[in-house]
Amino acid sequence: MKMMSKNSVREVALDIVTRVGHQGGFSHLLINKTIQQKGLSHKDTALLTEMVYGTIQRKDTLDYFLSPYIHNKKKLKPWVLWLLYMSCYQMVYLDRVPDHAVIHEAVEIAKKRGHKGIVSMVNGVLRNLQRKGPASLEEIAEPMQRLAIETSHPLWLVNRWVEMYGMDETARMCYKNLERSMMTVRVNTTRTTREEVIKHLTDDGFKVAPTTLSEQGIVIHEGNIIQHPLFQEGALTVQDESSMLVGEMMDVQEEMNVLDACSAPGGKSTHIAEKMNNTGAVHAYDLHAKKVALVKQKAEQLGLTTIKTAASDARMLPQQYDEHTFDRILLDAPCSGLGVVRGKPDIKYAKSEDDVIKLANIQLQLLQSVSRLLKKNGKLIYSTCTVDRKENEEVVASFLREHPEYEVDPSFFTDLPKETNGLVGLSQWGLQLFPHDFDSDGFFLTRLQRKDGHHG
Numbered sequence: 001m002k003m004m005s006k007n008s009v010r011e012v013a014l015d016i017v018t019r020v021g022h023q024g025g026f027s028h029l030l031i032n033k034t035i036q037q038k039g040l041s042h043k044d045t046a047l048l049t050e051m052v053y054g055t056i057q058r059k060d061t062l063d064y065f066l067s068p069y070i071h072n073k074k075k076l077k078p079w080v081l082w083l084l085y086m087s088c089y090q091m092v093y094l095d096r097v098p099d100h101a102v103i104h105e106a107v108e109i110a111k112k113r114g115h116k117g118i119v120s121m122v123n124g125v126l127r128n129l130q131r132k133g134p135a136s137l138e139e140i141a142e143p144m145q146r147l148a149i150e151t152s153h154p155l156w157l158v159n160r161w162v163e164m165y166g167m168d169e170t171a172r173m174c175y176k177n178l179e180r181s182m183m184t185v186r187v188n189t190t191r192t193t194r195e196e197v198i199k200h201l202t203d204d205g206f207k208v209a210p211t212t213l214s215e216q217g218i219v220i221h222e223g224n225i226i227q228h229p230l231f232q233e234g235a236l237t238v239q240d241e242s243s244m245l246v247g248e249m250m251d252v253q254e255e256m257n258v259l260d261a262c263s264a265p266g267g268k269s270t271h272i273a274e275k276m277n278n279t280g281a282v283h284a285y286d287l288h289a290k291k292v293a294l295v296k297q298k299a300e301q302l303g304l305t306t307i308k309t310a311a312s313d314a315r316m317l318p319q320q321y322d323e324h325t326f327d328r329i330l331l332d333a334p335c336s337g338l339g340v341v342r343g344k345p346d347i348k349y350a351k352s353e354d355d356v357i358k359l360a361n362i363q364l365q366l367l368q369s370v371s372r373l374l375k376k377n378g379k380l381i382y383s384t385c386t387v388d389r390k391e392n393e394e395v396v397a398s399f400l401r402e403h404p405e406y407e408v409d410p411s412f413f414t415d416l417p418k419e420t421n422g423l424v425g426l427s428q429w430g431l432q433l434f435p436h437d438f439d440s441d442g443f444f445l446t447r448l449q450r451k452d453g454h455h456g
């Protein structure tokens with residue numbers, strides 16, 4: 001492990017935010033790659049992650065804060081603009097480094113990378129910010145616009161969420177999206193029990209608690225779990241608590257024949273195989289062969305031999321299997337990902353209304369295709385990690401309109417953990433979890449049942 005000087009961590013952070021902000025790309029992937037390539041220490045990793053996530057997560061707010069002091073923003077080189085955003089983030093939101101030190105470091109970076117004009121502009125803008133403070137959010141009179149800027153979400157998304165879920169729920173979600181998400185892990189119950197793992201981790205000095213939505217999950221409140229030997233032993237997997245609810249609600253039994261149509265990287269396939277105590281079969285597909293390899297790898301790590309992987313477009317699966325083949329089907333569909341912006345802040349800037357509409361069409365096609373393969377009385381879970389009625393409730397409603405042989409499984413609602421009772425997101429079509437409900441990903445799931453006595 002190497003320690004870097006604070007300034008070089010800042011430079012690496014600047015390269016990442018500039019690249020993500022200017023060319024696109026996922027910050028979490030770039031951070032992970034950098035940590036591996038440079039072999040960063042735990043401390044450097046924490047600083048790098050804080051600066052990259054914080055700056056990207058709050059980009060629009062930072063832009064607003066700096067707006068009185070930056071003229072001709074369009075003319076600035078991308079790295080200069082992102083250097084200003086990153087410095088503003090530290091000055092406004094982090095207490096650890098005094099403002100004068102942040103300005104000094106920014107100026108040093110500007111000297112290394114730019115000409116004199118840039119150096120004095122960076123110095124001038126940040127000194128103004130220090131002296132006069134960030135532009136006041138109070139001046140934005142229109143409530144949705146203010147929420148959008150205050151929480152750095154695009155206005156179209158705030159408007160859309162307000163229309164769908166109301167101002168209160170939207171505001172809670174937008175603020176929650178600015179927080180760092182909690183790490184949760186799932187215990188491989190074919191190897192050990194949650195009680196044993198909780199004891200083991202507590203003895204090792206971790207602060208942990210059982211999850212609410214799954215009987216296999218553990219929330220890590222304190223401690224760096226990622227290097228823990230329990231992972232090497234195949235006793236743990238990292239998984240968000242909302243995702244764990246899917247495995248819980250699959251209602252599987254030993255020896256069942258299960259299809260997971262969109263399975264990569266394998267979080268839910270492996271959970272299902274664990275639930276079946278490594279009996280029966282989980283047929284795990286994904287469009288991309290490279291991603292299918294991840295499912296295989298995860299299954300091997302966890303010793304789950306009943307998972308069979310292959311690449312395929314899920315829409316083609318009816319050509320490979322007879323109707324009524326599977327006892328259970330999971331369609332964890334590709335989606336806009338608007339429920340996971342805490343962990344992947346880039347998503348909120350990258351997605352558009354158009355994407356939502358296109359994805360909803362694909363989701364319906366996928367549902368129509370895989371639904372043919374379910375046995376009578378079988379159950380199918382449809383889920384997404386997004387918060388949008390078009391991709392969630394409306395896909396389910398359209399599907400059910402065209403498929404009278406299906407219904408929302410009435411026992412879905414009674415099987416849900418009691419803590420979900422009375423949630424705003426619970427409807428006749430399924431359950432929309434908001435990130436602020438359980439401090440987990442924004443997520444939708446429902447369970448459909450193929451009725452007996454119908455053909456087709």
Ligand SMILES: C[S@@+](CC[C@H](N)C(=O)[O-])C[C@H]1O[C@@H](n2cnc3c(N)ncnc32)[C@H](O)[C@@H]1O
Nearest residue numbers: 262263264265266267268286287313314332334
């Ligand atoms: C939400 S992710 C699945 C996450 C996975 N179920 C898990 O728990 O780890 C959706 C997946 O669908 C895959 N996908 C997209 N289009 C597909 C298609 N037409 N057929 C099959 N898989 C598809 C994507 O490659 C992606 O891995």
